[in-house]
Amino acid sequence: MPQITGYLNENLGPKLVAHMVSKSTQTxxxxxxxxxxxxxxxxxRRLRGVFQIVQLLVETDSRHVVRAWFIGMNPQLEDRSPAEVVAxxxxxxxxxxxxxxxxxx
Structure with missing residues (x-):
């Protein structure tokens, strides 16, 4: 888990990762x-799922685009952000x- 969580922190930021798993940034x-x-x-399970999703997205876009994708409203998710739905x-x-x-x- 340290490697997966570290990768997500680097690519999405600790606040976003913490939000998706309903934990503090310190945790x-x-x-x-x-x-x-x-x-x-x-x-x-959520962390591993997010890792797989990030891996899929970084094949075609930069990590900045991927982070923005997680934060932005998504019409396929009823205009909720992917991060909100992961949570x-x-x-x-x-x-x-x-x-x-x-x-x-």
């Missing part, structure tokens, strides 16, 4: 440093929106 920083117990299974736990909808984005839809 996320401790996961990155490996000084806190791994996250609960539902939080780990609710609906990773499938966000992955579908990411696939549509990478294919130009």
């Amino acid at each position: 996320v920083a401790r996961w990155v440093a490996g000084i806190q117990a791994p996250p609960q299974p539902d939080v780990e 609710t736990g609906d990773l499938r909808a966000v992955m579908a929106a990411a696939r549509a984005f990478t294919s130009g839809g």
